[in-house]
Amino acid sequence: xxxxxxxxxxxxxxxxxxxxxxxxxxxxxxxxxxxxxxxxxxxxxxxxxxxxxxxxxxxxxxxxxxxxxxxxxxxxxxxxxxxxxxxxxxxxxxxxxxxxxxxxxxxxxxxxxxxxxxxxxxxxxxxxxxxxxxxxxxxxxxxxxxxxxxxxxxxxxxxxxxxxxxxxxxxxxxxxxxxxxxxxxxxxxxxxxxxxxxxxxxxxxxxxxxxxxxxxxxxxxxxxxxxxxxxxxxxxxxxxxxxxxxxxxxxxxxxxxxxxxxxxxxxxxxxxxxxxxxxxxxxxxxxxxxxxxxxxx
Amino acid sequence: xxxxxxxxxxxxxxxxxxxxxxxxxxxxxxxxxxxxxxxxxxxxxxxxxxxxxxxxxxxxxxxxxxxxxxxxxxxxxxxxxxxxxxxxxxxxxxxxxxxxxxxxxxxxxxxxxxxxxxxxxxxxxxxxxxxxxxxxxxxxxxxxxxxxxxxxxxxxxxxxxxxxxxxxxxxxxxxxxxxxxxxxxxxxxxxxxxxxxxxxxxxxxxxxxxxxxxxxxxxxxxxxxxxxxxxxxxxxxxxxxxxxxxxxxxxxxxxxxxxxxxxxxxxxxxxxxxxxxxxxxxxxxxxxxxxxxxxxx
Numbered sequence: 001x002x003x004x005x006x007x008x009x010x011x012x013x014x015x016x017x018x019x020x021x022x023x024x025x026x027x028x029x030x031x032x033x034x035x036x037x038x039x040x041x042x043x044x045x046x047x048x049x050x051x052x053x054x055x056x057x058x059x060x061x062x063x064x065x066x067x068x069x070x071x072x073x074x075x076x077x078x079x080x081x082x083x084x085x086x087x088x089x090x091x092x093x094x095x096x097x098x099x100x101x102x103x104x105x106x107x108x109x110x111x112x113x114x115x116x117x118x119x120x121x122x123x124x125x126x127x128x129x130x131x132x133x134x135x136x137x138x139x140x141x142x143x144x145x146x147x148x149x150x151x152x153x154x155x156x157x158x159x160x161x162x163x164x165x166x167x168x169x170x171x172x173x174x175x176x177x178x179x180x181x182x183x184x185x186x187x188x189x190x191x192x193x194x195x196x197x198x199x200x201x202x203x204x205x206x207x208x209x210x211x212x213x214x215x216x217x218x219x220x221x222x223x224x225x226x227x228x229x230x231x232x233x234x235x236x237x238x239x240x241x242x243x244x245x246x247x248x249x250x251x252x253x254x255x256x257x258x259x260x261x262x263x264x265x266x267x268x269x270x271x272x273x274x275x276x277x278x279x280x281x282x283x284x285x286x287x288x289x290x291x292x293x294x295x296x297x
Numbered sequence: 298x299x300x301x302x303x304x305x306x307x308x309x310x311x312x313x314x315x316x317x318x319x320x321x322x323x324x325x326x327x328x329x330x331x332x333x334x335x336x337x338x339x340x341x342x343x344x345x346x347x348x349x350x351x352x353x354x355x356x357x358x359x360x361x362x363x364x365x366x367x368x369x370x371x372x373x374x375x376x377x378x379x380x381x382x383x384x385x386x387x388x389x390x391x392x393x394x395x396x397x398x399x400x401x402x403x404x405x406x407x408x409x410x411x412x413x414x415x416x417x418x419x420x421x422x423x424x425x426x427x428x429x430x431x432x433x434x435x436x437x438x439x440x441x442x443x444x445x446x447x448x449x450x451x452x453x454x455x456x457x458x459x460x461x462x463x464x465x466x467x468x469x470x471x472x473x474x475x476x477x478x479x480x481x482x483x484x485x486x487x488x489x490x491x492x493x494x495x496x497x498x499x500x501x502x503x504x505x506x507x508x509x510x511x512x513x514x515x516x517x518x519x520x521x522x523x524x525x526x527x528x529x530x531x532x533x534x535x536x537x538x539x540x541x542x543x544x545x546x547x548x549x550x551x552x553x554x555x556x557x558x559x560x561x562x563x564x565x566x567x568x569x570x571x572x573x574x575x576x577x578x579x580x581x582x583x584x585x586x587x588x589x590x591x592x593x594x
Contacts, residue, residue, distance in 0.1 A: 074417030120371030134459025162431025
């Protein structure tokens with residue numbers, strides 16, 4: 001069996017010397033015409049995705065496909081997402097499936113099998129899950145992750161503008177998201193690797209850096225998935241605010257960037273595939289470098 | 298364009314004279330061998346689903362496929378679910394896709410398109426959504442529902458054992474789920490039909506009947522989707538506790554039953570397709586009748 005997901009992730013971050021995670025968000029209207037018409041033809045999404053992976057694997061250890069943007073293309077979109085998960089893994093990347101699933105026990109088992117179980121599901125390395133329905137709805141994901149050395153990433157504090165509507169409601173002096181962290185934290189030991197980090201991870205939005213530090217105290221072992229860096233407005237320094245000192249500088253999770261590395265202006269203006277590849281490589285190198293600097297400053 | 302979803306739903310409930318909604322939860326290990334080996338062959342799920350729909354349409358106006366139990370079969374499971382949605386609609390049923398999606402704005406638009414948009418997505422009549430990420434993550438579903446006369450069903454108070462872990466946390470004297478209801482309620486007018494009911498619906502777990510009455514006060518126009526009746530232990534009386542007086546008795550939503558009507562003991566023991574059909578018909582008639590009685594008592 002593979003090493004625990006947490007160890008594979010932190011080893012990847014240390015080897016690449018950056019916590020960059022490339023988010024794969026296929027917006028049909030932003031994919032350059034070089035790849036064909038993505039609105040009409042899912043093979044364009046497949047071509048775009050494989051081209052992104054070929055560059056991403058040089059700069060980042062993790063790919064995060066955004067499943068909602070594949071599902072809009074029906075079962076062909078689902079199939080394309082699955083092929084890209086498999087391709088990224090064959091190229092040495094870890095894959096976090098950004099699916100944000102959550103349901104009662106027996107259905108959660110189905111989602112766990114679909115996302116981090118074997119074929120005919122995605123067989124991804126980790127999956128994002130929504131805690132609103134309660135701890136018992138997360139349990140089937142943790143159980144499967146334990147059995148297959150995978151990871152489970154709980155939405156604790158998200159990065160979107162309305163994140164606070166419910167997550168920030170005050171419960172006895174602390175916000176709801178902190179109670180989520182407290183209820184999940186005791187389970188972290190079950191997915192802990194030899195590194196000491198746990199693959200029972202937390203989403204800790206980069207747009208709220210002070211809260212990431214509070215969340216680090218509440219979940220000291222949990223690796224973080226940090227969204228919100230780049231297009232959503234958070235700086236590299238904000239993004240790593242929940243990280244702690246490790247062997248190569250600060251560490252403690254991965255920081256996702258999607259639009260800024262998939263659709264940079266220079267790539268959108270590219271006249272050839274070579275120009276496009278250069279522009280994407282530049283954008284990913286810049287993000288990887290900026291995050292590397294933030295971890296070592 | 299179709300009539301508003303709320304009007305189509307309440308008209309269906311009045312015509313069938315029961316709020317029964319048949320949940321379509323394909324558990325591979327429970328589907329009788331009469332349909333082939335569902336663990337190995339998704340065509341067994343398709344056969345089972347079409348046979349269920351042929352009986353369900355006689356007893357209920359709504360079908361609720363549980364997407365997580367299809368996704369575990371990969372893109373073929375997704376395709377089978379989509380065929381069953383379309384088949385149920387062609388047989389005159391409304392379809393609530395139980396997908397429990399939720400994500401930030403642009404991804405939520407993708408999920409809305411995938412679930413209640415047109416082909417190649419599911420083109421279902423309504424979809425369940427998770428509110429944890431905030432009101433802005435539900436907005437894209439409401440916008441699409443407005444444009445296409447569809448419905449959006451927000452998980453407010455679920456029926457599972459751990460539902461209270463976060464939903465019941467007390468915020469200034471009221472539970473989190475009540476705050477969810479308060480934040481969603483003002484949007485109900487956007488999906489209100491001529492009947493006065495709104496297709497911006499709430500999940501109101503039958504296992505908590507007193508809370509359904511409180512939720513009715515907080516969201517007077519919202520139709521309810523009530524899970525938990527039958528296998529999860531709630532009575533028919535509990536299930537309709539959030540309903541109010543209508544032209545044919547109490548009304549105000551639909552009550553879902555899955556395992557009790559899909560896998561009754563008599564059907565599991567059936568030796569022929571005719572015996573199986575009779576057993577399923579009996580179970581659905583019993584559930585429909587019990588709920589009818591609860592609405593008129």
